[in-house]
Amino acid sequence: xxxxxxxxxxxxxxxxxxxxxxxxxxxxxxxxxxxxxxxxxxxxxxxxxxxxxxxxxxxxxxxxxxxxxxxxxxxxxxxxxxxxxxxxxxxxxxxxxxxxxxxxxxxxxxxxxxxxxxxxxxxxxxxxxxxxxxxxxxxxxxxxxxxxxxxxxxxxxxxxxxxxxxxxxxxxxxxxxxxxxxxxxxxxxxxxxxxxxxxxxxxxxxxxxxxxxxxxxxxxxxxxxx
DNA sequence: TCATTAATGTGTT
DNA sequence: AACACATTAATGA
Numbered sequence: 001x002x003x004x005x006x007x008x009x010x011x012x013x014x015x016x017x018x019x020x021x022x023x024x025x026x027x028x029x030x031x032x033x034x035x036x037x038x039x040x041x042x043x044x045x046x047x048x049x050x051x052x053x054x055x056x057x058x059x060x061x062x063x064x065x066x067x068x069x070x071x072x073x074x075x076x077x078x079x080x081x082x083x084x085x086x087x088x089x090x091x092x093x094x095x096x097x098x099x100x101x102x103x104x105x106x107x108x109x110x111x112x113x114x115x116x117x118x119x120x121x122x123x124x125x126x127x128x129x130x131x132x133x134x135x136x137x138x139x140x141x142x143x144x145x146x147x148x149x150x151x152x153x154x155x156x157x158x159x160x161x162x163x164x165x166x167x168x169x170x171x172x173x174x175x176x177x178x179x180x181x182x183x184x185x186x187x188x189x190x191x192x193x194x195x196x197x198x199x200x201x202x203x204x205x206x207x208x209x210x211x212x213x214x215x216x217x218x219x220x221x222x223x224x225x226x
Numbered sequence: 227t228c229a230t231t232a233a234t235g236t237g238t239t
Numbered sequence: 240a241a242c243a244c245a246t247t248a249a250t251g252a
Contacts, residue, residue, distance in 0.1 A: 175233065186240055191234055233248065239241085 014101065025101040030094045037092040046078040052098025053160070055191070056090050067178040070095070072160055095173065115139045138183050146193050148183040152221045157214060168214040
């Protein structure tokens with residue numbers, strides 16, 4: 001129940017409503033690597049991600065995965081005809097052990113009817129995502145690869161990073177290919193740009209460690225320049 | 227641990 | 240940015 005109250009959409013609900021949701025959509029534990037949702041099968045549902053991380057991706061014509069984005073604790077996603085939260089034609093994979101609730105379309109819509117304020121809240125969440133998407137588009141259209149990459153890292157870091165002194169620590173397991181796909185660059189350019197940023201001391205990576213450390217001030221100042 | 231595959235680094239066009 | 244190729248890391252039997 002505590003986890004439910006951590007979900008953005010649900011945080012202001014009274015306890016009795018949380019119990020109601022728990023009854024309709026019991027929490028399930030999803031092992032790392034599980035495909036939660038894939039195109040083709042279309043059980044319209046809303047997912048409440050309580051804890052963990054999921055990766056949204058598509059497949060290109062060669063069958064390679066193309067990462068669209070990452071969602072973390074407290075996010076909602078899924079395909080409910082009433083309000084698309086955007087997973088049609090995309091795969092959703094658990095990047096780590098994840099706790100989530102699955103709410104079917106009927107239950108979700110019933111619940112929304114009872115709770116107009118929830119619908120308003122949902123609009124707010126979708127609006128925020130749209131705003132971020134527009135910001136990303138503008139950035140993709142006009143920025144250099146370095147600027148786009150820094151922008152992406154800043155987004156990831158704000159959602160998933162931990163502040164450690166003058167640095168952000170990011171423990172995402174994204175390949176350079178994934179990062180490249182998200183900013184519309186090639187894998188090689190992303191590798192080269194990351195190396196360059198490492199030389200400049202903006203980011204650093206400990207050997208044999210997946211965590212990426214990003215100097216906060218340097219990142220911000222570099223985003224404003226180039 | 228070792229062998230195989232995946233990811234990454236870099237020079238050239 | 241695309242390509243080729245070298246090097247290094249990750250995986251799993």
